[in-house]
Amino acid sequence: MAKIKGAIVIDVERCKGCELCMDSCPTDVIRMEKKVNGKGYHYAYMENPENCTGCINCALVCPDAVITVYRKKFED
Amino acid sequence: MEKENLRLDEIIREENIVFHKTSLLTDKVFSYCPGCGHGVVHRVIMEIIEELGIQSDTIGISPVGCSVFAYDFMNIDMQQAAHGRAPAVATGIKRCWPEKYVFTYQGDGDLAAIGTSETIHACNRGENIAIFFINNGIYGMTGGQMAPTTLSGMKSSTTPYGRDTMLMGNPIKMTELVATLPGTYFVTRQAVHTALYVRKFKKAARMAFENQKLKKGLSFIEVVSNCNSGWKMSPLQANRWMEENMLAFYPPGDIKINGELIKKT
Ligand SMILES: Cc1ncc(C[n+]2csc(CCOP(=O)(O)OP(=O)(O)O)c2C)c(N)n1
Ligand code: SF4
Ligand code: SF4
Ligand code: SF4
Ligand SMILES: [Mg+2]
Numbered sequence: 220m221a222k223i224k225g226a227i228v229i230d231v232e233r234c235k236g237c238e239l240c241m242d243s244c245p246t247d248v249i250r251m252e253k254k255v256n257g258k259g260y261h262y263a264y265m266e267n268p269e270n271c272t273g274c275i276n277c278a279l280v281c282p283d284a285v286i287t288v289y290r291k292k293f294e295d
Numbered sequence: 296m297e298k299e300n301l302r303l304d305e306i307i308r309e310e311n312i313v314f315h316k317t318s319l320l321t322d323k324v325f326s327y328c329p330g331c332g333h334g335v336v337h338r339v340i341m342e343i344i345e346e347l348g349i350q351s352d353t354i355g356i357s358p359v360g361c362s363v364f365a366y367d368f369m370n371i372d373m374q375q376a377a378h379g380r381a382p383a384v385a386t387g388i389k390r391c392w393p394e395k396y397v398f399t400y401q402g403d404g405d406l407a408a409i410g411t412s413e414t415i416h417a418c419n420r421g422e423n424i425a426i427f428f429i430n431n432g433i434y435g436m437t438g439g440q441m442a443p444t445t446l447s448g449m450k451s452s453t454t455p456y457g458r459d460t461m462l463m464g465n466p467i468k469m470t471e472l473v474a475t476l477p478g479t480y481f482v483t484r485q486a487v488h489t490a491l492y493v494r495k496f497k498k499a500a501r502m503a504f505e506n507q508k509l510k511k512g513l514s515f516i517e518v519v520s521n522c523n524s525g526w527k528m529s530p531l532q533a534n535r536w537m538e539e540n541m542l543a544f545y546p547p548g549d550i551k552i553n554g555e556l557i558k559k560t
Contacts, residue, residue: 225313226306237330237530243490260329268303276490278314282334283325288314291306 222293225273229263230285236260240277240286246270249277319345319370326364330530332520333362335487336429336496340398341369343500353396353504354388356381358410360402361436361522362429379410382417385424396507398425403444404434407469411443414469421478421512425503428469428515431522432541439525443467446544451525466544470517474550480512482551486519486542488534499549511554519545 227248234256240263241249250266263286265271273290319341325334344353350371357365359378366373376384381399389397406414406428417424433451434440441451441458444466448457458466474482481503485496496518503514519541523533550558 224302224306226303228307233324235329239330239488239530239534242531242534273306273313274490275314279490279493280335280488282327282329282331284316284320284334284338286314287312287316289306289308289311290313291308291311293302293305 220295222295223272223290224293225271225288225290226268227265227271227277227289228287230287231256231262231264232258233283233285234260234262235283236262237282238263239280239282243276243280245274245276246272317342317345319350321368321370323367325368327361328524330521330523330533331361331435332431332487332518333429335493336400336427336518336520337362337365337368339487339493339497339500340400340427341371343497343504344371344396347501347504349396349504352394353398354392356385356388356397356399358399358401358405359436360405360434362400362402363436365400379405379408380413381405381410382413382422382424382426385426386417386420386422389422389424393423393510396425396504397423398427398503400427401429402435403428403430403432403469404437404442407443407467411469415473415476417478418473418513418515419476419478421480423507423510423512425507425514425516427500427503428517429520430469430517430541430545431520431525432466433522433525435522435525439522439527444469446540449540450527468545470515470545470550473513473515474556478512479515479551480509480554481506481514481516481549483515483549484517484519484545484547486537486547488521488537492547495547517545519547
């Protein structure tokens with residue numbers, strides 16, 4: 220069966236740690252890193268990457284446009 | 296875990312990109328606070344201009360307020376206006392270049408306080424421009440003072456016990472007000488705090504630019520937004536508070552389409 224898988228890449232140094240992406244993800248992919256970036260913000264990362272569908276919700280709400288979203292169809 | 300990593304390598308490839316930052320935003324880091332709606336509104340407007348392919352035919356007017364530096368972030372021709380005067384500046388530019396797409400970007404302090412007169416007259420004259428009105432119910436830039444749009448009972452740095460409408464007057468609904476003027480062609484209220492609202496706002500923003508070709512009047516798009524710093528809340532708290540309080544008083548939805556009122560004001 221074909222399966223759609225997604226992934227996001229966050230521009231860590233430009234993330235402001237606002238948590239809006241985490242809140243917007245319907246499949247609980249995103250968490251905030253305990254470490255901080257150069258500006259002192261706890262940046263977002265994929266805690267559960269296997270759940271990502273590439274729906275782009277997180278990127279739509281990100282006020283700093285730092286999320287790139289990828290989506291690929293796998294036949295298996 | 297290794298299998299998962301392998302998959303990620305297969306997914307994270309140029310050809311699989313379904314969303315990336317538009318090239319019409321410059322590389323400058325936004326000067327906005329974490330979680331501020333201004334950034335989303337900037338991005339969506341630039342996405343529309345990119346999708347319509349009108350980058351070299353569009354002129355934006357930035358206001359005074361937190362978004363005063365919009366010209367640093369939007370990679371198009373921009374003119375900065377004195378506080379509240381953006382609709383007057385946009386009028387001049389549009390009348391010199393009627394074929395250009397012209398829009399203003401204004402906060403509620405800019406548009407609904409010091410610039411009320413310019414706003415109402417540009418709307419009433421039916422200038423063929425778009426006005427983007429970012430309403431966060433407060434003067435964000437200057438330290439969170441009460442604005443004409445501040446809700447009844449809402450705390451601000453100049454209303455520490457909440458806005459008392461007996462003393463300080465009522466919050467003003469600019470969008471309903473301009474919808475009653477004959478010069479407005481499209482009037483709508485939107486928000487950008489959830490993915491669904493962002494999608495709807497994008498449709499409205501597209502219409503605001505497409506309408507300019509018709510030369511039938513002004514498009515007015517309010518975006519109810521947050522000012523988490525001014526409201527003294529975290530970004531997530533601010534968005535929830537906004538949903539419960541701001542959207543209750545400023546309900547989202549279209550008010551006037553194709554010059555016809557579709558919602559009682
Ligand atoms: C003529 C003039 N009067 C007052 C000010 C001070 N001032 C700067 S920004 C601002 C209000 C901005 O509020 P708003 O338009 O709501 O924008 P926000 O920062 O909330 O996005 C004021 C009163 C000014 N810069 N110029
Ligand atoms: S693309 Fe969708 S599923 Fe993936 S992290 Fe973003 S919101 Fe979650
Ligand atoms: S929404 Fe954007 S800026 Fe905010 S935490 Fe997520 S990636 Fe960072
Ligand atoms: S002060 Fe308010 S409006 Fe200004 S950038 Fe911060 S959150 Fe946004
Ligand atoms: Mg404001």
